[in-house]
Amino acid sequence: MKKVDKNKLGELMQAVLDAGKELIAPVRQGDHTAYARIKKPGDAALDILLTRMPLKEFFLPKTECLLKYTNLEGGGVEVSDPDPLNQERVVFGARPCDASSLPIMDKVFTWDYNDSLYLARRDKTTIVSIACESPAASCRCESVGISPSAKDGSDVLLTPIGDAYTVDAVTEKGEKLVALWGSKLSDASDADAAKAAAFKPALPGHQTDTASLRGKLKAKFETPAWAEQTMKCVGCGACAYLCPTCHCFDIVDEKSGCGGERRRNWDACAFSTFTLHGSGHNPRAEQQHRYRQRVMHKFDYYPEKFGPVACVGCGRCLSACPVGMDIFEIIEKVTADE
Amino acid sequence: MNNANQNIYKPYILRVVETKDETPDVRTLRLKFDNEEEGRAFTFKAGQFAEYSVFGEGECTFCIASSPTRPDFIECSFKLVGKVTAALRDCEVGAVIGFRGPYGNYFPLDMMKGKNLLFVGGGIGLAPLRSLFWNVLDTRADFKDVSILYGARTVSDLVYKDELKEWESRSDVKAVFTVDPGGETPDWTGKVGFVPAVLEQMAPSKENTIVITCGPPIMIKFTVQALEKMGFAPENIVTTLENRMKCGLGKCGRCNIGSVYVCKDGPVFTYDQIKKMPDEF
Ligand code: SF4
Ligand code: FES
Numbered sequence: 268m269k270k271v272d273k274n275k276l277g278e279l280m281q282a283v284l285d286a287g288k289e290l291i292a293p294v295r296q297g298d299h300t301a302y303a304r305i306k307k308p309g310d311a312a313l314d315i316l317l318t319r320m321p322l323k324e325f326f327l328p329k330t331e332c333l334l335k336y337t338n339l340e341g342g343g344v345e346v347s348d349p350d351p352l353n354q355e356r357v358v359f360g361a362r363p364c365d366a367s368s369l370p371i372m373d374k375v376f377t378w379d380y381n382d383s384l385y386l387a388r389r390d391k392t393t394i395v396s397i398a399c400e401s402p403a404a405s406c407r408c409e410s411v412g413i414s415p416s417a418k419d420g421s422d423v424l425l426t427p428i429g430d431a432y433t434v435d436a437v438t439e440k441g442e443k444l445v446a447l448w449g450s451k452l453s454d455a456s457d458a459d460a461a462k463a464a465a466f467k468p469a470l471p472g473h474q475t476d477t478a479s480l481r482g483k484l485k486a487k488f489e490t491p492a493w494a495e496q497t498m499k500c501v502g503c504g505a506c507a508y509l510c511p512t513c514h515c516f517d518i519v520d521e522k523s524g525c526g527g528e529r530r531r532n533w534d535a536c537a538f539s540t541f542t543l544h545g546s547g548h549n550p551r552a553e554q555q556h557r558y559r560q561r562v563m564h565k566f567d568y569y570p571e572k573f574g575p576v577a578c579v580g581c582g583r584c585l586s587a588c589p590v591g592m593d594i595f596e597i598i599e600k601v602t603a604d605e
Numbered sequence: 606m607n608n609a610n611q612n613i614y615k616p617y618i619l620r621v622v623e624t625k626d627e628t629p630d631v632r633t634l635r636l637k638f639d640n641e642e643e644g645r646a647f648t649f650k651a652g653q654f655a656e657y658s659v660f661g662e663g664e665c666t667f668c669i670a671s672s673p674t675r676p677d678f679i680e681c682s683f684k685l686v687g688k689v690t691a692a693l694r695d696c697e698v699g700a701v702i703g704f705r706g707p708y709g710n711y712f713p714l715d716m717m718k719g720k721n722l723l724f725v726g727g728g729i730g731l732a733p734l735r736s737l738f739w740n741v742l743d744t745r746a747d748f749k750d751v752s753i754l755y756g757a758r759t760v761s762d763l764v765y766k767d768e769l770k771e772w773e774s775r776s777d778v779k780a781v782f783t784v785d786p787g788g789e790t791p792d793w794t795g796k797v798g799f800v801p802a803v804l805e806q807m808a809p810s811k812e813n814t815i816v817i818t819c820g821p822p823i824m825i826k827f828t829v830q831a832l833e834k835m836g837f838a839p840e841n842i843v844t845t846l847e848n849r850m851k852c853g854l855g856k857c858g859r860c861n862i863g864s865v866y867v868c869k870d871g872p873v874f875t876y877d878q879i880k881k882m883p884d885e886f
Contacts, residue, residue, distance in 0.1 A: 333614040336660045343639075344660050344701045348612045379869065380854045381609040488863075488883045515858035518614070518851050522661040529614065529658075534857070542849045542859060545686030548822075550848065550862070550885050560861075568864035 268460050269434040269445060269452035271425070276432075278451050279395075280308035280359050286447055289356040291325060293318045302358065302365075313360045316403055317581060321511035322358065322365040326372065326388045330532045333384070333518065337526035349528075352387045357444065361396040364408050364579040366420035368511030369394070374573040375514055384531075393440045396421035397432070402470045405582030410475045410595055413579055415468050426463040433463040475595040477576060481566040483602040488559070492601040497558035499590040500537070506584035506592070507535035512565070512577045515541075536560045562598060613854060616658060616703030617643055621696050622678065627764040628757075631729055632694050633670065633682040636702055648707075649673055651714065651737035652845055652873045655706025656853050657681055662692035666850040668872070669707060670732040672739035679704070682732040682764060708853040709872050712737045712817065712843060717748065720815050724753040725828050727800050727820025731755055731764050733845045733872075734819050738772075745777055752779035754807060756800040756824075759788030781807060801827035811836045817843045822886065829876055839877035846872050846879070846886075862886065 271279060283290050284306070292311035294303045301320035305311055332349040339345055373389065376382040398416035399406070408414060418424050422441035425432035433455050436442040445452065455463075507513040517534040521527050534541060537557050543549045551557050569577035578594070585593050607613055623635035638644030649669055658664040671680035683690050696702060714737070722741060726734045734753075741748055753772060757763045763782065772780045783796035783803045796803050800820065809816075816837060818828055825844060832842055848867040851857040855869040863883040865871065 334612065338660070342699055342701065344618060344703075346615060346618065346660075346703070348615065375856055377606075378855050379606060380613050380856070381607050381611070382854075382856060383610050383612050386609050485883075514856070516851070516856070518664055518857070520658070520661050520663045527661050529660075529664075531614075534859075536858065544847070544849055545684070545690070556885065563863070564858070564861070568861065571864045 268455040268463070269448075270428070270431045270455040270459055271434055271448075271452050272431050273427075275451065276311075276313065276359075277308035279448055280311060282448055282451060283357045283359065283444075284308075287355075289354050291356055291358045292360045302361070311360060313397065316399060316401065317362055317364075317406075317583065319509070319583070319587070321368065321509060321581065321583065322361055323368060323372065323511050323514070325356070325358065325392065326369065326385055327514055327516070327533075330530055331384065332528045333531050334529045335526065336529070349384070352391055354391065356392045357395060358392060359395045361394050361421065362399060362581070363396050363415060363417040363419075363421065363424070364406075364413055364581040365511050366394050366396045367413050367417055367579045369420040371512045371569075371573075371575065371577050371579070372514050378572075393422045393444050394420065395423040395425065395441075395444070398424060398426045398466060400427050400468060402468055402472075403582065404472045405585045406470050406472055407474060407580035407582050407585070407595055409470055409580065410477050411576050411578050411580040412478060415470070416466050426466050428459050428462040428466070431459070433459055435463070472582070473595075475599055477566060477578075477595070477598060480598055480602045481570065481576065484563060484567045484598070487601050488563070490601055490605065492603070492605075493559050494553075494555045496597045496600050497555045497592070500554050500558050500592055501590060502537045502539060502554050502557065503589060504535035504537040505587045505589065506561070506594075507537055508533060509583040509587050511579055511581055511583075536564070558592075558597075562594060562601070565594075566598065614705070614852075616656070616705045617647070619679065619702045619704045621698050621700045621702060624697060627682060627766070628762050630685045631682055631764055632685070633680055633765075634693065634696065634702070635671075636679045636681070636704065637677070639701070648676075650707070650711035651740045652711035652733060653707035653709050654850075654853065654868075654872060655679075655681070655704055655708060656850075657693065658703035658705075659689060659692040659696065660701070660703060663689045664703070664705075664851070665689040665693065666853065668733040668736065668845065670735055672736050672743060674740050674743035682729060684729050705853065709868055710870070712845075712873055714740065717741075717815050720748065720813050721750040721810070722748055722752070723809050723814055723816045724751075724755070725800060725804060725816060725818040725820070726753070726755045727824040728757050728762060729764060730818075730820030730824070732819075734817060735765060735768070737817060742775075742778070749813065750779065751777065752781070752807075752809065754781045754783070754800060754804055756783040756785070756796075756803065757788070758785045760784050760790045760793050762788070799827070800824050801831045804828060804831050805835075808835070811838075811841070815841050815843060819845050839880060840875050842876035844874060844876065844879070846874060
């Protein structure tokens with residue numbers, strides 16, 4: 268294992284830029300915070316615990332071209348793929364929860380059909396995560412079996428040990444990046460490694476034992492508690508847009524001149540039109556049905572197909588919801604004995 | 606599984622070679638692959654669906670309404686409900702259509718061999734049944750008795766009118782057609798009555814019989830009730846479900862009923878499977 272001084276992280280980021288790779292890091296944009304492409308290490312705001320926007324848009328952009336088409340003279344149409352992504356990218360300073368969302372989305376985007384656009388972005392990107400020293404009250408990672416120092420989805424994990432971080436290459440991609448950093452890193456001692464292994468900050472917020480509660484959800488599909496608990500949801504979709512694992516999308520065409528694009532845009536099960544049939548019938552007619560879908564998809568349907576739950580406990584949905592919906596509290600309430 | 610570099614959203618290019626107005630608001634398009642080689646390599650099974658698109662307007666989901674036993678073309682039938690179907694309706698012979706598919710599962714044809722088949726359809730719900738029906742007729746010796754009960758609200762709402770006549774005239778098919786009370790015309794020679802009621806009059810035997818049904822939800826509901834009353838087992842009643850879809854690939858997260866993805870686990874289900882789904886139709 269390697270280590271690096273806390274005040275040397277800028278050098279690691281500079282090395283990424285010098286190697287011609289794109290650098291993505293948490294940044295402040297006025298009152299807003301997000302992961303963004305940066306041109307100099309000084310623009311990174313690694314002190315932000317959790318950016319308002321999750322990492323997902325670098326893999327599933329808010330809007331992206333699926334294909335281009337050109338109307339040909341004489342009535343034909345020529346269809347072409349969007350421009351391929353050739354640029355190698357490094358995300359520096361992801362949080363373990365955001366990194367954990369990637370293997371969760373991978374399962375969807377490789378389920379029987381490989382989604383080449385998503386997979387190209389995954390392939391070109393190396394994720395460097397930093398374990399969280401002071402988790403916030405809204406952090407719920409331990410509610411879903413993740414921790415402030417979880418490695419899943421990260422290629423390199425930096426774990427705080429006093430004035431330094433241990434540098435742990437988790438994957439082959441991570442090893443390549445560590446090799447690129449070379450002498451900027453020093454060898455970690457056994458004592459450093461032991462400190463990193465013991466790193467376990469306490470989470471200040473209430474944690475919900477979703478591992479044992481989620482098994483009860485299926486049987487509670489019809490409980491009146493859904494209506495009671497979700498009455499105040501206004502269906503704005505903020506929770507889905509800010510969720511690192513929500514991946515639902517719409518496909519729409521946009522014309523321009525003698526051609527256009529077919530595009531994929533984020534969508535959300537919170538919207539009343541999401542499942543609306545052409546006939547006017549809607550299988551999820553009320554907001555309670557749509558919120559139930561949100562919970563069931565993450566904690567019952569997804570795990571049934573793929574294993575883990577589709578929630579990383581980042582808590583963004585709790586912080587951003589305009590009416591204070593708390594998905595964990597709702598899981599506790601709807602699974603409670605009547 | 607597709608190669609990881611291959612764009613799964615890129616459609617085949619098909620051309621309209623024939624159009625037909627089935628009813629005032631249902632149209633059928635007959636389509637051929639622009640690239641003949643792609644057309645020859647393309648295969649599908651009765652019951653599967655596809656995403657059809659007009660470039661610049663968007664994609665729409667329908668079943669493949671033609672039979673795999675007639676591979677020279679693909680047909681789809683659709684009702685005019687919105688922007689994309691309006692654009693598709695305006696596609697005349699020679700127009701270009703994007704086509705992604707085939708997607709989803711299909712009717713269990715192997716399991717149907719050597720059995721009596723009873724098709725029960727309503728309205729435009731005949732489209733998926735028609736794919737299987739022609740498949741069965743084109744391999745008729747594999748099956749025992751083949752019957753079809755088809756109904757619509759009015760005479761003008763019946764789809765595939767020429768084919769209905771052909772089926773009626775065949776000696777190896779028992780065909781019964783009906784329209785809802787009040788929907789008949791003076792020269793209508795078929796039945797007058799709702800599909801489930803006519804089904805009860807027909808009193809089909811449940812012995813060695815598979816029922817394949819598709820139609821408006823209310824018709825399916827009462828048809829299944831009638832069948833169960835006559836002793837048909839839920840696992841011998843097969844239907845195809847519709848839901849709002851976008852990707853057809855299990856990715857866009859739109860088509861699920863409980864944990865069942867209609868686009869991947871369906872659209873064909875036995876009534877036994879449907880009974881186990883949560884009530885979210
Ligand atoms: S739970 Fe909150 S954030 Fe999510 S859709 Fe409802 S009101 Fe919007
Ligand atoms: S249609 Fe997109 S997931 Fe089924």
